[in-house]
Amino acid sequence: GQQLNQNPQSMFIQEGEDVSMNCTSSSIFNTWLWYKQDPGEGPVLLIALYKAGELTSNGRLTAQFGITRKDSFLNISASIPSDVGIYFCAGQQPASGNTPLVFGKGTRLSVIA
């Protein structure tokens, strides 16, 4: 099935640093979503993107829907310890009817205080 490639797989950063991660695909998507998962919990939606070129912010988080519709990135500014977790991108391909979300394998973020 369709796969999304997330990079990097893991990151170790100092508190206060900015973070950037991305997600790429060989196929076009008409929706990109970014989720965060804390240990023992379900993914929580951070940002949803619906249009190529769209740039959306949610607090210190900013995400963009790539112009080619084959990629998206997520930036976190001024990281804090509670940003620790796994960040997943998810996409939905254009198709008639309902197609399920496809998830990347995640970027594991560790923040060193």
Next chain:
Amino acid sequence: NAGVMQNPRHLVRRRGQEARLRCSPMKGHSHVYWYRQLPEEGLKFMVYLQKENIIDESGMPKERFSAEFPKEGPSILRIQQVVRGDSAAYFCASSPQGANSPLHFGNGTRLTVT
């Protein structure tokens, strides 16, 4: 407004037993999705249901796994004759509409097969 509720949170089964995982979607949501997550992996789609209908089960193993979303009550993911490889976290998500509406996830059921 209660979120997606899954129970149990943890389930231990011996090989050969049956596992039943329950999911109550958010209020007003009629679309339910089940995903499986292995350690260090992303979420893999299993099945998409609306009330009393299976819309897409392309991610479900052909044998031992079944899902339902009855007119009344929660959605159920049923795994018969569990094997060790079924050990994983199973997440349910719901949405108010199907295509292009974000999914809201529950906290999952962690199945351990001994």
